[in-house]
Amino acid sequence: MSLALDLALCALILGVSLAAVAGAGVFRAVIFFITYGLFVAIGWARLGAYDVALAEAAIGAGLTGVLLLTAQGRLRRVQADRTERPGAPLPAALAGGAVTLALAWAWFVLPVPEAPDVAQALPQSGAGNPVTAVLLNFRAWDTLLESIVLLAALLGVWMLARDADWDAPLGPRYHARPSGVLAYFGRVLPPIGLIFGVYLVWAGTETVGGAFQGGTVLAGVVLVAMMAQVLPPPRASKRLLRAALVLGPGVFLLSGLAAAALGGSFLSLSAALAKPAILIIEAALTVSIAVTLALLVIGPAEAPEPAP
Amino acid sequence: MIADLATYAFTALGLVFFAAGTVGLIRFPDTFSRLHALTKADNLGLGFIALGIAFQAGTLAQLVTLALIWALALLAAGAVAQLVARAALTTSQEEE
Amino acid sequence: MTSLVVLLTLPLVAALAVLALPERRREPLGLLTVAIGLVAALTLAASVWRSGPVLLTLGGWTPPLGIALRADGLAVALILMSALVMSAVALAARFEMRATRVGPRAAFGFWVLMALLWGALNAVYVSRDLFNLYVGIELLSLAAVALVALSGTAKALAAALRYMIFALVGSVLYLAGVVLTYAAHGVLDIGLLAARMPAESDALALGLMTAGLLAKTALFPFHVWLPTAHAAAPAPASALLSALVPKASFLILIRLWFEAMPDLASSAAVMMLAVLGSIAVIWGGVLALVQSRLKLIVAYSTVAQLGYLFLIFPLAGGGGSVQPWSAGAWTGAMFLALSHGLAKAAMFLAAGICIAAVGSDRLGDLRGLVRHLPMTVAALALAAITLAGLPPSGGFTAKYLLMTSALAAGQWPLALVLVGGGLLAAAYLYRPMAALFAREARIAPRPVPRIWQAVPLTLAASAILLGLFSATPFDLLQIGRPEPAEEGL
């Protein structure tokens, strides 16, 4: 029975992804991709990887979807040339097929190795959730670099502003009828999202959750608030905004350096202090991740379009 | 035992509503009647499923979370349906 | 060890500081950062020189649980070269931005992206963990793509997007290999992988990672994105992109083929890489020959020069067997990477000066510049000597080492490629030289500060010095060199 469920789920995942790649029309592809994120999140739930399911639900089904949708709207607005040159279907199909076959073959010959013993080191890590322990302690250098990757992407997006627009607020000038449904929604959702996001970070050290998941949920409600004109679009030069962006990576880096200065290794957390340290680092990271992700979706600075 | 029976009954009802919503989505002739059918069905469907599953829950926190999920889905679906309907009204829908 | 931590964190801290601090602090901060970075790189090199590779287990967790870093001779040489190039670029960027009246957007972005790029490079040079390397090259790629798009023209955006697509394909393929490696062995550390029990899927994993890294290193036939991207960026950014960025993915290839899975380097596979490299040398040279803009010539020359690096695979480790000539080939390729980095950065910075002086880099517009910009033209000439592999440059040392090992190995086709590539380089570099040394000038150039002109000259001169004093870097490169190539000396 359980297998039937997984088969049905995987059939849906494949069908939706095929529709996203092969179906005509960009809008349709984007919508199929949004549903794809949802099914994959369910897939992660089936695989028992709940932290990944949470990340996929928030990022794959939430943020990437709105990122692609708004981009599709922008492309239609600038009336971009839609002539689709034929690509190189045959070589591309061969390459894709070869990769699939190779991976499928590999699955059947892969030995089952001995995994690193996370459980044994867990008590010294300061986190009860092994995934959080890996992210924030054992492989903290990855996570630190990853928070910098987010920042680099945001910088790259900001650089796409026109020079004349550089001082303008970020993104389109969203507006909504003050007493309308959208404005109402934009006022009701953020408080709930805020509490839930904070809960995810707080609970993430012990159970499902974490800084990235919490930050993504917060980014989502920030986006809703901005689109409902509840939050005004900030300027890239705003000091508070810049401070929020560097807070997470900054605290992470400084705590790592402090450990090195106090005689430990770079990025080491002494077992006694590990739990509060992880919470502080995660809280700071969450703020930066939330702001960075929301601004990544909002896009570069734009002068307001002249009224039609 | 009674809890299990309640679960069977409510979740089955939920599934029926979901199925009805989907049938409406497929069969109804125009965008607005489809919208109409859909919002009712999926809200009730999710509500009954959450209610049915609630009889299996062991802690208060789980019950509260289930209620919150339904409330959020209701809020989101209500707002979205209204907005999408308006958007469909005010813009000429191009085939794509 | 302290200097290693400084080198890893300093660029990141600098990037965050530029983001958070007001505009007027930006340039002093940038210059201070490169100064500290240069000192730290020298300190680290001295420490490696004295007492061997520097190890660092991050967070105190040893692999397979944690991530280990290791600065060996090769890593330190690249770190030092990068610190030199970064310092030069930072100095030149100050002048360049004033001369070309760069707006506040690009000025801000350049400093942050440069710092991020540097942080990524240092992280990749020393990392021993395959997944950490993935995060590192992603950071590198994103910063590099953003630098390509910096000027904001439609051309630059298209070039950046094409680069982005290749980078995305490359990262997916590399990641696929990493996934297979972890799934088969439960470890990601290069040292632990070397001691693994071979699995059937290893060849596929290595193939996927290699294909991904080739796309990022722009080896033929994955080179199509490189010339337009490198030519579209502002000159200081081009210097970083051409001199440093491809070296990072190449270094990962070296780590994989010589350290993590040397047993998988079958002679057919290594020959394949060398053949692609040879085609890149010839094809890049031919295309450089027909360009009419200085920056494009220099960019196509990067395609060709990167091709040489791949001759290392059959000459220094084919089939994992140790040959008497392996050490020479290995060191030769590394010498080429170093001297190419210095010379190519010098060329792009010099091209930037030319553009600032005459407003264009078309060869026709550069005619007769030697009388107005003698230092810049000297820098271009010295860099050209290195790229063509003429004595006494670092490029000559590199090619000499590669050539002797190719002949010793009986691989005369590779020796022919070395000769042919050198001739081609001399030919495609002759054209800009001929224009610069022409008698008549077409455009009256604007004056360029002498300090600015001294920057590329210093870089180009250091590429020559690398050849004149090759003994020290030669020995430095041997420190911590992987086993298969070691015993041949």
Added chain:
Amino acid sequence: MSLTVFALTGAALVGLGVYGLLALPHLLRRVIAFNLTGSGLFLFFGAAGARGGAVDPVPQALIITGIVVALSASALAVGLVVALARSSGKVVLPDEDPAP
């Protein structure tokens, strides 16, 4: 058995994404294809990490990192696509033209 289903689905997704990334001309669709490839790869990885009975947390952590990195790359790519469309009116790359 279930794990095999997920792993093979992941493998198929990777191939589909690679096909889309190489063959689809519309740049936004290429970004979608890239995301399919990435998540297919993660699915494969997740299935592999669940083979040993208990779920290995290391792949999960790596996958979360990978998802965030993929999102960063997608956001920059999407921004580039929109900027290119704004400045040149094109949503496909201009033809490869290595000639001078």
Added chain:
Amino acid sequence: MTLWLHLLALGLLATLAGALWRVWRGPSQADRMMAAQLVGTGGVGVLIVLAALQDWALLVVALALALLSALAAVGFVKTQTPDGAGDPEEQSARDGGRYAPAASQKDAAT
């Protein structure tokens, strides 16, 4: 009970497949978007069922999904307005003509 929950999840997935048919067919963008919304709600339902079946921790995932399910739709209605940043209610409230409300005029002035 386990069997029933499996069947329930399967049934829900089957109805979602029906909704996907509407995403494929359209014809209008609003049709596709609303069908995707139904898929989102159904997905929340599946996760709730899986929570009872496997682990109650999955409720957190369902909650995240429910919270963010409206995000895409809000982005969608924005793109459907004339300037790509508006609110469909503004347009039906006014008789066409000007869509820019006070706030964006203020911005333009500064």
